Amino acid sequence: MAPTDQPNNFIQQIIDADMQSGRTSTLVTRFPPEPNGYLHIGHAKSICLNFGLAQQYNGHCHLRFDDTNPDKESDEFVQAIVEDVKWLGFDWHGDIRYASDYFPRLFQWACELIDQGKAYVCELDSDQMRAYRGTLTEPGENSPYRDRPSAESRELLEKMKAGDIAEGAMTLRAKIDMAAANINLRDPVIYRIKHSAHHRTGEQWHIYPSYDFAHGQEDAIEGVTHSICTLEFAANRPLYEWFVENLSVPSEPRQYEFGRLNLNYTITSKRKLKQLVDLGCVVGWDDPRMPTLSGLRRRGVSARAIRNFCASLAVAKTDGVVDMSQFEHFIRDDLNTNARRAMCVLKPVLVTFTNYDSEGERFNVPVHPQRQELGSRTLPFGRQVYIDANDFSEDTSLSRKKFKRLVIGDYVRLRGAYIIRAEQVVRDSNNNIQEIKASIVPNTVGADAPEGIKPRGVIHWVSAQDAVDCTVNLYDRLFKQAEPDAGDSNFLDHLNPESLQVIQGCKAEASLGSAVAGEHYQFEREGYFSRDYADSDKVVFNRTIGLRDNWKS
Ligand code: ATP
Ligand code: MG
Numbered sequence: 001m002a003p004t005d006q007p008n009n010f011i012q013q014i015i016d017a018d019m020q021s022g023r024t025s026t027l028v029t030r031f032p033p034e035p036n037g038y039l040h041i042g043h044a045k046s047i048c049l050n051f052g053l054a055q056q057y058n059g060h061c062h063l064r065f066d067d068t069n070p071d072k073e074s075d076e077f078v079q080a081i082v083e084d085v086k087w088l089g090f091d092w093h094g095d096i097r098y099a100s101d102y103f104p105r106l107f108q109w110a111c112e113l114i115d116q117g118k119a120y121v122c123e124l125d126s127d128q129m130r131a132y133r134g135t136l137t138e139p140g141e142n143s144p145y146r147d148r149p150s151a152e153s154r155e156l157l158e159k160m161k162a163g164d165i166a167e168g169a170m171t172l173r174a175k176i177d178m179a180a181a182n183i184n185l186r187d188p189v190i191y192r193i194k195h196s197a198h199h200r201t202g203e204q205w206h207i208y209p210s211y212d213f214a215h216g217q218e219d220a221i222e223g224v225t226h227s228i229c230t231l232e233f234a235a236n237r238p239l240y241e242w243f244v245e246n247l248s249v250p251s252e253p254r255q256y257e258f259g260r261l262n263l264n265y266t267i268t269s270k271r272k273l274k275q276l277v278d279l280g281c282v283v284g285w286d287d288p289r290m291p292t293l294s295g296l297r298r299r300g301v302s303a304r305a306i307r308n309f310c311a312s313l314a315v316a317k318t319d320g321v322v323d324m325s326q327f328e329h330f331i332r333d334d335l336n337t338n339a340r341r342a343m344c345v346l347k348p349v350l351v352t353f354t355n356y357d358s359e360g361e362r363f364n365v366p367v368h369p370q371r372q373e374l375g376s377r378t379l380p381f382g383r384q385v386y387i388d389a390n391d392f393s394e395d396t397s398l399s400r401k402k403f404k405r406l407v408i409g410d411y412v413r414l415r416g417a418y419i420i421r422a423e424q425v426v427r428d429s430n431n432n433i434q435e436i437k438a439s440i441v442p443n444t445v446g447a448d449a450p451e452g453i454k455p456r457g458v459i460h461w462v463s464a465q466d467a468v469d470c471t472v473n474l475y476d477r478l479f480k481q482a483e484p485d486a487g488d489s490n491f492l493d494h495l496n497p498e499s500l501q502v503i504q505g506c507k508a509e510a511s512l513g514s515a516v517a518g519e520h521y522q523f524e525r526e527g528y529f530s531r532d533y534a535d536s537d538k539v540v541f542n543r544t545i546g547l548r549d550n551w552k553s
Helices: 010-021 041-056 075-087 099-115 126-133 150-162 211-222 231-246 270-278 293-299 303-312 324-338 510-514
Strands: 028-031 060-065 119-122 171-174 189-193 207-209 226-230 254-258 261-263 320-322 340-342 348-353 362-366 376-380 384-388 411-414 419-427 433-441 468-475 500-508 520-523 527-531 540-545
Touching: 010 041, 010 226, 010 254, 028 041, 028 211, 028 226, 041 060, 041 226, 041 261, 041 293, 041 303, 060 075, 060 099, 060 211, 075 293, 099 119, 099 150, 099 171, 099 189, 099 207, 099 211, 119 150, 150 171, 150 189, 150 207, 189 211, 207 211, 211 226, 211 231, 226 231, 231 254, 293 303, 293 540, 303 324, 320 324, 324 520, 324 527, 324 540, 348 419, 348 500, 376 510, 468 510, 500 510, 520 540
Parallel strands: 028 060, 226 254, 261 320, 340 520, 348 433, 468 540
Antiparallel strands: 119 171, 171 189, 189 207, 348 384, 362 376, 411 419, 419 433, 468 500, 520 527, 527 540
16 A cells, blocks of 8 residues: 555555555556667656556566567667666566567457458558548548458458568558547557568568557556556557457556656657767767766766655656756755765865875775764875865965965865965976975864964865876766757757866875776765776766756856
8 A cells, every 4th residue: 555654646546546446456567668769867757656656555567668660679778778777776577578579469459350340451651641630620531441351451461461561551550430539549550561670579570560559458468557658648548448448458457647757958858869879969878968867877876866856756647847956956965965975186286295204194084974884984195195276376365265275375174184384386387386385284183273273274185196097077967958859949959068078187085096887976075976987997987966056046
């Protein structure tokens, strides 16, 4: 039963009622991706909903590939989707299922419909079919092939199946009602000829079922009780029900629709995401700027943050656009709690301590200030450290309030280490700062500042001798427009040219040399980062997100 501590959405209310009336004893849902691309954040909403309901009601959720269109589908996409669903933290009931496993059964049902006089082979081409279909305000007209004898349709269907008929020359159509108000019921096509090879069934089939002819029957075969899909399928529901009613299906699933997730500043359409990949606007489906699950993972977003975000979304009968900052809030919230702290200097400037010559001094600092159980890490210290160029100024008139960093002649604390004082700047022949000469204030590690010394602030640093050289990718939103694909606008025109900034020559604390991809870090004062997995010889970190929302107006 559903827990009572959260308000039920309309689907939970339907399930509750079905369980009370006895229509449903075990809830069975399914997530039915088409393997024609990688999963995106929109799919996560559907995954969390379908698998989440199954968990909540002690039921089952199936993973079923809707692989009915060989032209666009591939095994690469199947593998990526399987990996993403697992990564998101869900496990399906039984084996992975495929629409293609049901092709023989679906074909039998098509024959059954023909034999009942409820389907026929039609020879109208697609233009003619469109003309016969009518419009929203005018009824359609019957196809001249509508009343051909069943035996003839059966014979032609066999030929279509055997590959003897050219693509587009014939279709199999359900005989329903050319005057139906719902255009989906005007003798919809249920089988098309395609001579392309299928990634699982190879050359075995030359005809493929339509989505509508496949989906409900597959649900029925699997005993799916509640077939949950997005609103755009609402108009297909009468057809879904027509097949369930008119065929000898083993169970009677029902379809329910909810509002899809749309997120601003990005796009949630596999077709458009594929365009970004194919045109080289991004490095691949898993580019950290992509709203794909693999892109988000590579960027350093945790599965938990995505699940929490999805749990915050309304499951309603209307579509809406969710603000990207809502998603980002859940990303930050999760990383703030779970990311390990570390230091990395993005724009290094060398600091040499003139009054320090110890060797091998190390400081222990916590991995996470609020989570003792994560233990501590060791920071080697030395005569030279790097600090960030933005944390230093020669302008001694800067007020302490405005610039809480290092200024010539003044003090600052190095996080977890000494208080230091900047003494002098050494320049190279181009007049650039080459080095800052500074001094440490002895006995200030883990201790208050002595009388009369007031550090301006705390800055991050890395021991020069032990630093790990790394590259940092700073990512920002992929689009600069809130609704890049609204109306007639071409989403490709709205790409944010500053969505990636690569910074080379960064200096990370020693422990980051062994950082593994998938581990999350907060680089203190810089943001949240995760090691990239593309090139394991080099140390590359991807910025998941900054510490604060810079897009807020
Ligand atoms: P796309 O338009 O991106 O290709 P799709 O609906 O064609 O999406 P499918 O692979 O058919 O992609 O989708 C699998 C399931 O995920 C379907 O049940 C679909 O309703 C759901 N889904 C797809 N996009 C979203 C979204 N933005 N929000 C919620 N659910 C979605
Ligand atoms: Mg689809």
